[in-house]
Amino acid sequence: MAYLGTLVVLFALWGAYLAVRRRLDRSKWFQRAAIYAVVTPFLMTIAGWLLTENGRQPWIVQGLMKTSQGVSPSVSSTDVWISLIAFAAIYVVFGIADAYLMIRYGRKALEEEPDEERAKEPERADVPAVVY
């Protein structure tokens, strides 16, 4: 799954090719694929971590130090369980919020093109915009 990275590069090249030919807005197949391509970066980063961390075992530093030698004597397995469950829980909560936001923003209709008149109105460029 970590090799999906290559797919993303190919996909980007496809998009760049269409953009150069000015067909990006009419290419139905590319646009359909693009919707599903949203999940690939998430899958790839997770898969990449799993690959390196699992592939390196039993070493924690390849060839120098075993994972079993790196265990903290003062951290109990209960502590590790607590942290594992807590991190899993908070990631699930944030993951749900994130997915919800992405779907919500994905479904939102595009905004109108900016109005010519309003664009000309002088902005106070030196006052930071309120964005958060």
Added chain:
Amino acid sequence: MKSLWFVIVAFFWVGFFVLEGFDFGVGMLHSFVARNDTERRVAVNTIGPTWDGNEVWLIVAGAATFAAFPLWYSTMFSAFYLALLIILLALMARGVSFEYRGKIDDPRWGTAWKWGMTLGSALVPLLIGVALGDLLHGLPINRNHTYTGSFWNLLVPYGLYTGVTLVALSLLSGATFLVLKTSGELHDRMARLARATSVGAALMVAGFVVWTGLVASRGFVPNVFAAIAVVAVLGAAWVAGNEQEGWAFALASLAMAASVATIFAQLYSNVMVSSTSPLFNITVGNAAASSYALTVMTVVACIFAPIVLAYQGWSYHVFRRRLAAPRAVVETPGRG
């Protein structure tokens, strides 16, 4: 070289608390001082562009400890394992709330992230303060430099008091920062709040300085940082009442810097005191990495630290203006 790196690590902690202190303060205050969501947005946006850069100082402090004093790092991070877990969860809740809070216009959504930011901003300085206090107070550490206590052994009175002091100083920094960065009615309310906070912070710092002197086993030796902390916080309390807004923030930052520096000045040349036996103390000498590693790090730090400081300073310059409520909401926003 070892002592130099102790100073560098201490400097990162000081920098973290000075810079992120006011972010924590704003984060804690934003849900109490703002009367409506627009004011809350303005308060959050005063730190919006810069808070994450400030937070990197924490990572640098941890990374510098890791690289320069591996033994200190391993004992400290293992001892504080569950405390660090809570700190990380608080940092996550806080960090995400900046980005998510405005994404959906729904009262429940906004309230959830508002409290995420408030609690997160309060817990982090409190718990890191407890941790720094513990370094000086001493923790059960055996001859193998392994922590032998549990989570509850971390909550010693001096550590807790240090944590509360740093929270109080964060509130003062945050309040004086908001005074500088807002305008109109919110500004006036913040000015009153800054005055009130400064009195509390001054009392806390005075107690902190005395207690720190008593905890440090060398007895109450007058310490230049402790003296600066007391003078600065009293000065901040004085000028906060005189509408000298820049000075109030500068003195609040100085009080924060000197308070954190006091801990490290009293700690040297230990890095973690063992309450089991002074023989088991972790010191600058026995915790440091090889001199080759320290030399390489010094060269790298000399090249990159000025670059990082320059662009961080520049980001403050870019976002230097006072904020006003968005025009769609208020017809005639006050100008800074």
